[in-house]
Amino acid sequence: MSTAGRAVAVKASARPATRRRLRNRDWVWGYAMIAPLVLGLGVFYLWPVVQSVYYSFTEWTLFGDATWVGLRNYEQLLTDPANARALRNTFVYGGLSLLGIPLSIAVAALLGTRGLRLVSLYRTLYFLPVVTMPAAVAMIWTWLYNGDYGLVNYLLSLVGIHGTSWIAEPSTALYALVAVGIWTQIGYNAVIFMAGLQSIPSHLYEAASIDGAGRARQFFRITLPLLSPSIFFVSVLSVINGLQMFDLVYLMLRRGNPAREDTQTVVSLFFSRAFEEGAKGYAAAMAVVLMLITLVLTVIQFRVQKRWVHYA
């Protein structure tokens, strides 16, 4: 906490009496200023976590009466094959969305080309999917993926490929969703990478070219290592987003879609258990398990990062 140090240094310069007075005032003001937020986060976020954990040991009737059932929800979690499928889909989704990272880096690197014009136009265009409402994105892609009249299959037919019903076909739907997810993320990630690239001092490249290193060598020896903090940040974000996948699945694969089982994610399953089927206790148990999984994955990512992320 370097701030604390700095704050102390500042205050040390004041006369002792003033300092004490300031400190005392700080107490009250500090609590007063954080109070609204602490109250809000406490009521709407922290306490609910405790409640959810409690709910995970209860069973609910459709209209809201809960009874204690011990570990039964957790036992059912293990025996219901839908959970294993959803977990698998979620991992595939989170894992494959990492494929967007090289694309984003390429876009960022190209946009960073010195002397390039139209950069802000390109940036705007790449960014459009990021700001578009997911509900709208889902509709647009449902239509693009339409087996008979979709643009995707029309474009494929121009090169002689006969496409399928991408999001109704069990073998393709998950990957079709991954593609949409990547499409919406590229612009966002590229912005983070552009910031990362800009922070690399240009003298490093100059020194490297004097040493005779080619552009490819420069990229792998300088750019990638120095970009690794951004890459780490984006990959953590991608995995978390993958684990949180809901909007697209909910809107693009309604009940009755043959590919539904093959695309259902943990969160979409949670939603339908909790709010469509009214099994709130069971759903709470799902959420608790999802939290544990997220925690473990994040810890792993932070452990592994030490081996490949270079902080300047």
Added chain:
Amino acid sequence: MRSGGRLWPVHLVLAVGAAAMVMPFFWQVLTSLKTFTEATRTPPVWIPSFEWANFAKVLDETPFLQQLGNTVVMTTGRTLAQLLFCSLAAYAFARLRFPGRDVIFVALLSVLMVPGQLFLIPQYQIIQGLGWLNTLPGLIAPGMFSAFGTFMMRQFFMTLPAEVEEAARLDGAHPLRIFWSVMLPLARPGLLALGVLTVLWSWNDLMWPLIVNTDPESMPLSAGLSALQGEHMTDYPVLMAGSLMASAPIIVLFIIMQKQLIQGIAFTGSK
């Protein structure tokens, strides 16, 4: 040293990529202007017959303007509240000393590590208990507070030099005054960035509205679109018109506020 003309390969690659980014929107706009028959013709019809009735249908069959109003109120309410509460607390966490400060801060940040589903059921019950289902306050309330926004603003305050407030402190100004008249003006870029991010998140939020506001009149646009899809199944021209109308305002806002949004994202990425 390189002339613009020699950059054409870069332009080529970027343009192909940009086309892939924009094509879906082009297809959305084109389809929204077609009749159903035109939309289901192969090969595709490239010049639509400008079927404005698709847009009229959305206005007729859903309380679109009402939902637009709900979305605006929801977004404004959440954003203003977050800016106020988060920056207020962030300043205290960054600059004031009080017992338990760091413990409280870390406890609040732990919210970021927890999947949102863990909050949903109890949040729903709170809103239900308050009798706020199907109301704007119910839609807004939990989104008024953000651990992320507090973290972001705290980082921002920490980058500001301490000297600026020192003078004010020695003049005897109390922390709230310093915060309001010295620090907040300096934090404008940070506030704008957080504001734009919050607007974007709030406008597009789907799951919470789906849960608490089930009455079409009190839904925001995101949930309204979902309802439109439930009704019109595969009437793609109408769906495209609706999705265009619902997402256009935020896209326009983004084009205007592009710099702030990108700064905001770049800022979060650098921490």
Added chain:
Amino acid sequence: MTGKIRALVVAGTLVAGLAGCSSSDGDGSGGKVTLTYAYWDQENQGQAMTKIVQEFTKSHPNIEVKLQFTPNKEYWTKLQTAAAGGTAPDVFWMNGPRIGLYASQGALMPLSDKIAADKVDLGKYPKSLVDLYTLDGKQYGIPKDFDTIGLWYNKALFDAAKVKYPDASWTWDDVRAAAKKLTDPAKGVHGIGAMPWSQELYYNTIFQAGGYVISDDKKKSGYDDPATIEGLKFWKDLLDQKLSPTVQQMTDNDPIEMFKSGKLAMWYDGSYDASQYFKTEGLKAGVAPLPAGPKGKATVIHGLANVVYAKTKHPKEAWEFVKFLGSEQANRIQAESGAVIPAYEGLQESWVKSMPGLDLQAFIDQLPDARPYPVSKNTAAWARLETDAITKAFTDGQDVEATAKQLATAMNAALSQEK
């Protein structure tokens, strides 16, 4: 008539006031009460609903009714959430699969006493529908309409392929033969749509094959019965022979839209979609009774009811409204709009006449062969399993028989949890 109802309202208000159980708001003298009425079919029935409400307000100036439309796909999720939160609409549409759950969990107001007090004659409605909305001897809903399933066909496509129009004499074999002749891959036309929908499609063929979905005592699934499986195979065979678009195609493009735009020559669908086909420009549709299967004729009969929310703030007004919805007057409006077959006795004729050129009599003629929609106390619990399993069986290379037997096991487990 109007005066009588008004007198009843006044009397009701007095009684409630004396009993001291009146809700706080909107009950006072001259105060206007607002009821919310939720429904899920705007396209076919929106107009009739508006008109009924208008008529009701004419005779009940003190009661305002707010119509609340929610698409079918989201209706139940929303209703359940709202009911759990104590904010469900005052009056809403109810269907067979859900009545058991909503009534048994106390979400609906029992109407028996009010029916008796106001001498509402339930004999005016089909008995199977009245029974559908009775639980443990209490009546929870007043029948609103009923529906049966028919064989819809596209006359232009039949003419072009020189196939005789379907009639009451048709059997499964005729359907298969016609589908073969009508399928034209070059034009993207299929003979029939074999969508995994229960009420419109496979329940009917299950009954026609002599199978059953759920046993009479509601304890056992019928999906391991060979006859039931035969009813499913009828559709699967049509899919395998490519006489129907794939389920994937029909997910991308709603089969109803496909039928309307001439991509399907035959299509099993309910009487409730009649007005939609009648209104579609350029579609010359006909309808015939469902073809007979190995064990003869059968069609699913189902009907909706209007129910009152148990926690409504305005029980008297809500009952007044439900009573009006069940009245001959309201049923006549439904009949004339052509939206649905009204439940009220003697009004079916005006429904049939509401769409000249369509032989809607086919739906009424099937009544003797009608079979009640299969339900149990918690229908939704196994219906979800059913949808997923049958969709899967119709989609990939999976064996219908094996899938159906797995479904039977899962469904039996779900049924055993019902109390």
